Amino acid sequence: MAGTDKQQDMLAEGPAIILVEPQLGENIGMVARAMANFGLAELRLVAPRDGWPNEKARASASRADHVIDAATVYETPSEAVADLNFVLATTARPRDNFKPVRGPVEAASDLRSRFAGGQKTGIMFGRERWGLTNEEVALADEIVTFPVNPAFASLNIAQAVLLMSYEWIKTGDQAVTPPEQALAPAQKLHIESLMGYLDNVLDERGYFRTEDKKPKMMENLRALFTRPGFTVEELAVLRGVLTSLEKFSPRNPRGSGAPER
Amino acid sequence: MAGTDKQQDMLAEGPAIILVEPQLGENIGMVARAMANFGLAELRLVAPRDGWPNEKARASASRADHVIDAATVYETPSEAVADLNFVLATTARPRDNFKPVRGPVEAASDLRSRFAGGQKTGIMFGRERWGLTNEEVALADEIVTFPVNPAFASLNIAQAVLLMSYEWIKTGDQAVTPPEQALAPAQKLHIESLMGYLDNVLDERGYFRTEDKKPKMMENLRALFTRPGFTVEELAVLRGVLTSLEKFSPRNPRGSGAPER
Numbered sequence: 001m002a003g004t005d006k007q008q009d010m011l012a013e014g015p016a017i018i019l020v021e022p023q024l025g026e027n028i029g030m031v032a033r034a035m036a037n038f039g040l041a042e043l044r045l046v047a048p049r050d051g052w053p054n055e056k057a058r059a060s061a062s063r064a065d066h067v068i069d070a071a072t073v074y075e076t077p078s079e080a081v082a083d084l085n086f087v088l089a090t091t092a093r094p095r096d097n098f099k100p101v102r103g104p105v106e107a108a109s110d111l112r113s114r115f116a117g118g119q120k121t122g123i124m125f126g127r128e129r130w131g132l133t134n135e136e137v138a139l140a141d142e143i144v145t146f147p148v149n150p151a152f153a154s155l156n157i158a159q160a161v162l163l164m165s166y167e168w169i170k171t172g173d174q175a176v177t178p179p180e181q182a183l184a185p186a187q188k189l190h191i192e193s194l195m196g197y198l199d200n201v202l203d204e205r206g207y208f209r210t211e212d213k214k215p216k217m218m219e220n221l222r223a224l225f226t227r228p229g230f231t232v233e234e235l236a237v238l239r240g241v242l243t244s245l246e247k248f249s250p251r252n253p254r255g256s257g258a259p260e261r
Numbered sequence: 262m263a264g265t266d267k268q269q270d271m272l273a274e275g276p277a278i279i280l281v282e283p284q285l286g287e288n289i290g291m292v293a294r295a296m297a298n299f300g301l302a303e304l305r306l307v308a309p310r311d312g313w314p315n316e317k318a319r320a321s322a323s324r325a326d327h328v329i330d331a332a333t334v335y336e337t338p339s340e341a342v343a344d345l346n347f348v349l350a351t352t353a354r355p356r357d358n359f360k361p362v363r364g365p366v367e368a369a370s371d372l373r374s375r376f377a378g379g380q381k382t383g384i385m386f387g388r389e390r391w392g393l394t395n396e397e398v399a400l401a402d403e404i405v406t407f408p409v410n411p412a413f414a415s416l417n418i419a420q421a422v423l424l425m426s427y428e429w430i431k432t433g434d435q436a437v438t439p440p441e442q443a444l445a446p447a448q449k450l451h452i453e454s455l456m457g458y459l460d461n462v463l464d465e466r467g468y469f470r471t472e473d474k475k476p477k478m479m480e481n482l483r484a485l486f487t488r489p490g491f492t493v494e495e496l497a498v499l500r501g502v503l504t505s506l507e508k509f510s511p512r513n514p515r516g517s518g519a520p521e522r
Contacts, residue, residue, distance in 0.1 A: 034420065036413040037409045037414065037416055038408075038410055039410040062415050063413075063415070064413065105431075146427075147299075147430050147431060147433075148298050148299065149297060149299060149300040152297040152325065154294060154297070154325070159423055162420055162424070163424075163427055166407075166408075170366075170408060172408075
């Protein structure tokens, strides 16, 4: 957080804001300004179209320089969320992918509880014109949608970030419910590792049948393993089960010699 | 509401949004867009700097044409609120003028109750650079402020309108508390009429002492008579009392002949 003075640090903790392939520097700047107004400071950019740093972003950030200066850039959404325990995806409407859908109030309250429990969280926002892909939404644990006028739904990313940041600061004085006994969900990199493993072992078994079906099938698998909020320990157990299925068979059980393949 | 199609009318009721001397057409357009997203449609402009209509406003409204087309223009804030029963003023921080200060959630909930009770309401937003004058705030019944980061408070008018519009739509499914038995506050034009009367009768009595003290003294009077939310009937009684003091004296009581002056 270089370039930040002490006073501005006062309110600068909470979920990371993740912009996926933002196009206009002006929008990135407006996002930074919205974040700063409500005490958020961690901005992550996935493949910004016009590169980074971007002087238009700084100009429209209205002196939210501490957010602009601390922004980090990633090549893929997956990398941008790798170290997070819990990720929300914002979408214009619910998607057919089995993820819980929350309103902003409920989502912010949950983020606050997780924050109090020491989890690292983030909120993903999609491109200006068409939002997040299904694959990107699949990286998230839950979905947030905004209660907009169905006859005129036209929130831009800076407005959507503003609303979530605002709901975040509003939870600042809520009686924080003690973090649940359940352990923190694993960081996303553990899920990604599992996905990479599944991709390999299922692909070589012909699980995906045709190449064009594979993306959707992988998306469904990711949703399946993301939804429960598995802990690192649970993922390790799961990985053990899968590896066992992969490497051994009734005829060649573990300890009987070389694995089957 | 010419130019509005049926579907867009679906959500288009609620408080009027009043912009006092907005400077940039782009901001007016962004305000219209924010309103449309959350089902508001009545935009009132007080002396917009670049006149009206304004093509830059339309361009940045992102097809919220029904709001732009229906916008009305006034010369003074007082005229813009004349037909309203209840007015909120948005300010960056509480002012020293004895008006109740609300947060956006509480304010929106109150607006919804008043709406259900048949009152006409409005929310005033000030100029881009320096907000509302104390005199303008004095026209309102209550003040709304936003829970921003004290170290970085830089909401623009479109963002402030967005937040209030969003809080308005959120109250749409609240269990509306039955309107209180109290009658609706008088429309602002009745208060203004009283103020005009007081200005005259007090001025000619030397009440204001010096001209430079008068604006602040009038502002305090306006605050005094606005705060209780007087009904039309109450204002009539009040006016009767004042007129009695003005026109009669113990030596020349009502009915005794010509008034004293």
